[in-house]
Amino acid sequence: MAKPGRVLFIDDEEEVRLAYSDSIRLEGYDVVAIESAAEALEHISQNWNGIIISDIKMPLMDGMELLSKVNKIDNKIPVILITGHGDIELAVTAMHQGAYDFITKPVDPLQILDIVRRSLEKRNLVLENRDLRIALDSLGAMEQKLIGKSPEMQALRQSIVDLAPLNVEVLINGATGTGKEVTARCLHNFGVRTGRFVAINCGAIPASVIESELFGHEAGSFTSAQKTRTGKIEYADGGTLFLDEIESMPLQAQIMLLRVLEERTITRLGGNEEIPVDIRLIAASKTDLKQAVADKLFREDLYYRLQVVSLDLSPLKHRSKDIPMLFQHFTKLASLKYRRPVPELSPYFLQILLQHDWPGNIRELRNEAERFVLGQVPAATEQVQDQNDQKCSSSLNELLANYEKKLIQDALLQNSGKIEHTADELGIPRKTLYLRMQKYNIKRKIYL
Ligand SMILES: Nc1ncnc2c1ncn2[C@@H]1O[C@H](COP(=O)(O)OP(=O)(O)OP(=O)(O)O)[C@@H](O)[C@H]1O
Numbered sequence: 001m002a003k004p005g006r007v008l009f010i011d012d013e014e015e016v017r018l019a020y021s022d023s024i025r026l027e028g029y030d031v032v033a034i035e036s037a038a039e040a041l042e043h044i045s046q047n048w049n050g051i052i053i054s055d056i057k058m059p060l061m062d063g064m065e066l067l068s069k070v071n072k073i074d075n076k077i078p079v080i081l082i083t084g085h086g087d088i089e090l091a092v093t094a095m096h097q098g099a100y101d102f103i104t105k106p107v108d109p110l111q112i113l114d115i116v117r118r119s120l121e122k123r124n125l126v127l128e129n130r131d132l133r134i135a136l137d138s139l140g141a142m143e144q145k146l147i148g149k150s151p152e153m154q155a156l157r158q159s160i161v162d163l164a165p166l167n168v169e170v171l172i173n174g175a176t177g178t179g180k181e182v183t184a185r186c187l188h189n190f191g192v193r194t195g196r197f198v199a200i201n202c203g204a205i206p207a208s209v210i211e212s213e214l215f216g217h218e219a220g221s222f223t224s225a226q227k228t229r230t231g232k233i234e235y236a237d238g239g240t241l242f243l244d245e246i247e248s249m250p251l252q253a254q255i256m257l258l259r260v261l262e263e264r265t266i267t268r269l270g271g272n273e274e275i276p277v278d279i280r281l282i283a284a285s286k287t288d289l290k291q292a293v294a295d296k297l298f299r300e301d302l303y304y305r306l307q308v309v310s311l312d313l314s315p316l317k318h319r320s321k322d323i324p325m326l327f328q329h330f331t332k333l334a335s336l337k338y339r340r341p342v343p344e345l346s347p348y349f350l351q352i353l354l355q356h357d358w359p360g361n362i363r364e365l366r367n368e369a370e371r372f373v374l375g376q377v378p379a380a381t382e383q384v385q386d387q388n389d390q391k392c393s394s395s396l397n398e399l400l401a402n403y404e405k406k407l408i409q410d411a412l413l414q415n416s417g418k419i420e421h422t423a424d425e426l427g428i429p430r431k432t433l434y435l436r437m438q439k440y441n442i443k444r445k446i447y448l
Pocket residue numbers: 145146147148174175176177178179180181182183286326362363366
């Protein structure tokens with residue numbers, strides 16, 4: 001196998017060109033021998049992985065002009081110039097203008113091989129750094145879309161950066177409001193596909209219409225089809241098709257979808273023509289698709305095709321660390337939307353947010369933040385207060401216990417979960433604090 005990177009060897013003299021390119025090739029490099037500088041330019045582009053070795057003196061475009069043209073395309077592509085004997089002045093000028101190195105005639109084959117190795121290594125390094133920077137930029141931009149510092153969110157953002165440029169199908173599993181659609185959009189937006197992101201919710205479309213929605217139809221193919229209509233798959237050509245709630249897709253449509261994935265063509269309903277489509281499919285499911293397969297509600301072949309790469313989004317209650325940050329983000333958005341100031345978030349309220357189960361996950365948190373900004377009693381508070389009221393009404397002991405629990409939680413919150421400081425503030429020994437926390441099932445980690 002050839003070593004990574006390509007060598008363009010340019011010389012108008014055939015003998016020289018063939019001799020040197022052969023010796024470089026023998027060392028395991030991928031070499032292209034070229035007669036003119038103009039032809040060489042056709043091979044390169046920004047981020048092209050290779051180096052150029054060129055004679056300086058050539059008819060039409062000489063090596064110096066080539067150097068300046070290459071610099072305009074990508075000034076980090078190493079260009080090595082071969083100068084005539086005693087032409088040291090020209091060589092120095094070339095170096096000033098950004099040439100990687102120069103070789104004087106008569107060319108020493110060992111020197112050429114050494115330069116090829118060094119310059120290709122340098123080129124690889126430059127390209128690796130560029131890739132890394134793009135990945136880091138994407139990660140930074142994604143932190144604005146997918147907020148959260150929990151390990152789960154960090155891993156999700158990293159997976160999106162890794163998967164976005166690939167054309168693989170991705171299955172996103174997660175309960176309602178966990179961020180399946182934002183994840184799908186990020187996979188598209190941080191990827192390289194230039195077409196549209198087309199979303200379709202299989203659960204919201206009647207089974208009788210879904211095939212026509214997906215595949216489109218020819219005029220007259222059924223009673224209400226007066227005009228030819230392009231389906232969503234065709235519309236997503238060159239882009240991404242997001243099939244939400246794929247678990248609700250009728251079995252017949254599943255067979256048709258699998259065919260699209262295998263053959264990469266579609267036929268409109270009532271039509272004969274096979275239309276090539278280039279789509280990337282991203283599917284989302286709220287339920288366990290494997291179970292749906294066992295229940296014969298989902299086709300096994302389609303399931304295996306989709307689950308090659310899957311992302312599992314965890315419920316918000318399992319990553320409560322993200323709650324304060326997300327809540328702040330949503331209150332800020334709501335304050336802009338409703339032109340209202342953000343009310344102060346009391347430690348007690350924050351703690352209620354941390355305790356809540358969030359069955360509607362991030363969407364529920366977002367709605368709660370809107371209610372908070374609008375000055376309405378937040379639903380999560382009501383629920384926890386209801387629970388407290390029920391408990392309080394039963395006995396004085398429970399009332400006191402509730403009060404004590406709240407004091408401890410407040411103190412832990414204020415002291416970021418530090419046991420020693422919390423115990424000091426409450427004026428009790430550390431051991432007593434531990435015992436009380438155990439009694440009230442207060443988890444220290446959510447305050448850290
Ligand atoms: N990590 C996150 N950071 C910021 N906003 C988020 C995050 N995850 C989700 N959201 C926001 O929460 C809301 C719900 O997310 P989304 O619509 O992607 O969820 P979903 O899993 O598709 O929900 P459903 O299953 O109900 O369709 C959206 O407004 C989305 O922008």
